[in-house]
Amino acid sequence: MRAPEAMKLALLSESPADEAAISILVGYVLGAPFTRVQPTLRARGWPSVEQVLPAILRHLHFNTEADGLIVVVDSDDSVVHTPQHEAPAYHHPGCRICRLRTVFRRTLKNLPLNAAHPAPATSAHPRIRRERVLRAVGLAVPAMEAWYLCGRDTSITEAAWTQGQAAGRVPYTRSELKWRVYGTERPTLPHEIKRAVQEVTRHQGDLLRLEHDFPQGFGSLARDLRSWRAESGH
Amino acid sequence: MRAPEAMKLALLSESPADEAAISILVGYVLGAPFTRVQPTLRARGWPSVEQVLPAILRHLHFNTEADGLIVVVDSDDSVVHTPQHEAPAYHHPGCRICRLRTVFRRTLKNLPLNAAHPAPATSAHPRIRRERVLRAVGLAVPAMEAWYLCGRDTSITEAAWTQGQAAGRVPYTRSELKWRVYGTERPTLPHEIKRAVQEVTRHQGDLLRLEHDFPQGFGSLARDLRSWRAESGH
Amino acid sequence: MISAVHFKDFKALRSTAVRLEPFNLLIGPSGSGKTSLIEALLRLRYLAGQAPAPGPASALAFLNGPQIEFHFHPPFENVRVTLGCQADELSCHRLRVDHPPGLAGARQWAELRTQLHGIRAYLLDHQAMGAPVLRSAGTELATNASNLAAVLAQRAQQAPVAFAHLVADFCRIMPEFSGLDFRGVGEGHVELRAALRDSPEHLSCENLSQGTLYLLAILTLAHDPQPPTLLCLEEADRGVHPRLLREVRDALYRLSYPVATETTRPVVQVIATTHSPYLLDLFRDHPSEIVLAHKQGNAATFERLSERPDILELMRETNLGDLWYSGILGGIPGD
């Protein structure tokens, strides 16, 4: 029996540094190697993520063998996802996870299903083994740097942030998180990538901490990814 | 008794040509002169309109004396507004009028009301006589050029377009409309403005035709504007 | 004029072809062949001007190295011109012409040669434009527009109607100005000046802002009464405020689609390059005018955006510029 083929995944983020970190975390959650679909997807920032997502999904569906698309965005000052948002048909217009999921749902609904037994591959039509591009959506609260500090500073959690938001006084700013991670508010890209990789690599083999401290933003991502293992039989 | 001051209006569109045409039509509907709030607002295209609208509303509310904001966009291939969309709490995610109204509602809801009896003006705080920036939203189906042809070609109507959409065969393309109006698919901006002004000026004193042939896209705009007269007492 | 260019082993262009429309906007990362295409056209112009017109039988035994083959629109659809060189040569310097036999074929080639002589490429430089220039240097706009003042001074005299159109366009786009005039300066030099609308002052060319000079140079090309047959403009958005990019597009369209401006001028084929997503946005209605230059490792290929069957679907809810930035169209740097 042949080992199952590695999954083919696409990743949409705002910078190569986020991409490097997310890619490592995805590997830890999946517990298996995967290959990346080229070219690298990038958005200009949150407002553009939502805007280009339908086109990206359509592209991945028709033109690539991508099994799934991973999207992780910073929450900035937006509403943080909560378990209440998970209720059926619920959609919080200020929550970026809700909004991204809605775009996934609406876009995929309008794309034809691929046949369960795909035709042999041709160069024009890659052999596509999935019906739909799978979804994994995460939210870094308030920014990826919070995830990087997880396990180093117990005061940096989703709960601390959302309580601060509710009280009208956030416990830390994005700039402060950047200082903590990079030693500057203006890291170069290589420095940002290096630090991102260093920090997320600490979670290898044990994502419990990250999932505990960031139950919605990281938890949603992890739950989406684990559901893939079930679906794809990996 | 002093004549009432002219309303101060802001207008968001995708090009100076649209702006020129809309500005004239707004004058016809209001039946009174108005002044334009500076600077000129502009969006990069439909996706940006929705994106910048909250910031524009906030800006108009706090930093200007604008009484209202007029937004008109092309429908392109999107879902055309229908009377069914007018049901309370209804929102069609594919309809640009529904989407724009939602942005207006959500953004304005989060802005403080101005006092009914405004404080005297200072240079930092202009005297603002309205509680909220008023909303007028229109949709050119499928593009402004259809409005310009109204009265010249009875086959160009919202109904013809939506029936065509439903049947999967639109009766005319945007390019064809451009040809008809400009004699080219690539008009220069001055030519576009000249033709736009020429055509909409035909409707002076009688908007019935435009409202009849474009009952949702132009009708919504006209109804919004007429409600201002009531509110502002002009 | 030119309907397609096929490349074999020319720099990064190992094996690719590009079909050319009346107007073409090239986008892509560094080293993806945008400038190589323009170089090839300039080389074609040069060699076609040099070579004695060969008969159809004179097809010299051709070389094994890089080759660039040009195809043409009617009435030259049966002519093929190929540039070639040996692998170790730095630039192509052999030209092969295949045209129909007989006098008619020779006449076709002679006529095409005249047209090829009209190929021009520009990369504007506002610093070069700022200085006064010898009045006699004004026959044709230089590659970097350094002789702008002389060209406009000559046009004002010899083609006053075309000049008046240019000035009207300039003052419409830059309403702070009310006109252009010229001032003689030492030893036969001429200086361009712009009159301020609300003031008796004139700004001399060296005091005009960069954006104003770029726009003026583009309008000078767009209103040229004797334009090139094919015009290349690198970095068409250079120095231009994003809100004025529409004017750049219109000016270039004026050359490729003269009917659009209700004038009777020859069609000028235009090839422009840009890195501006906001300029790209403005071609939403004409995806066939966009050429993406893709780069894989050291090899580059061209693709016309309209060749993507799903492009209309992809553009539905997104600006073309952001779509390009997202990566799904290609034409982005590798990682």
Next chain:
Amino acid sequence: MISAVHFKDFKALRSTAVRLEPFNLLIGPSGSGKTSLIEALLRLRYLAGQAPAPGPASALAFLNGPQIEFHFHPPFENVRVTLGCQADELSCHRLRVDHPPGLAGARQWAELRTQLHGIRAYLLDHQAMGAPVLRSAGTELATNASNLAAVLAQRAQQAPVAFAHLVADFCRIMPEFSGLDFRGVGEGHVELRAALRDSPEHLSCENLSQGTLYLLAILTLAHDPQPPTLLCLEEADRGVHPRLLREVRDALYRLSYPVATETTRPVVQVIATTHSPYLLDLFRDHPSEIVLAHKQGNAATFERLSERPDILELMRETNLGDLWYSGILGGIPGD
């Protein structure tokens, strides 16, 4: 170094001031004073270099025409320098210096003069960079970077560590290359070449793409072991693919915020201009680094984005570039 510049009747800058941060990105329409600010700084450099240091009492009776007043950061906070000219003069050529009395004050001014001598302005030109250049021309990068090859050749010899950092950065950003080297060409000239990663080939400077040359010039500035005290860069996005604008930002930040790159280098004050909304986007976290140049008719004023009390609210759901384009920030052409 410079904390603020106040303008009175200098070109379009009738009455405005701009506070300067370590890093400053200027945006605005043509003729809104972006280049005038840079000119004023170059004039300051020139006149401060010319003048004999005047004592505090020497304050010459000052002129009634245009004036530009410079304020400085500690330790020069008590020094004021004013440029002035008569209304009918074309450029300022009077300098007034006010500094504290006594030897200490004079010493302050002497020290400041040295710093002002380090002001530099660049407007890169890839065509100028492409040609081989006299090896001896390599002390300092020219305004248009025309002597790039010579500067890098000299740096490779005299500052090999700084050069190695530059090369590493270049090959990281442009992974198709594996290094830079130099080749002597006729009569003491030197040519810059880039080695291709997956091939034994080298590309000579004239065959490097435009974007590659612009990036190389910016990295040459960013890794300069003896940088200017204040560096102006016009059109910082010139020739750069939108996905690589982050690298441009990082390179410029490297100068203004040396700690960011873990090196011990002097702080270089940077003033950059751009028309790119995508470059502007990258300063979302630092609105205090954006200066908007507004133009009303023929008059222009500066405003720092962070002076808008509502800027954080406005940016919530929108890219800074699109916000600028929308018009609510100003810094757009008039109608």
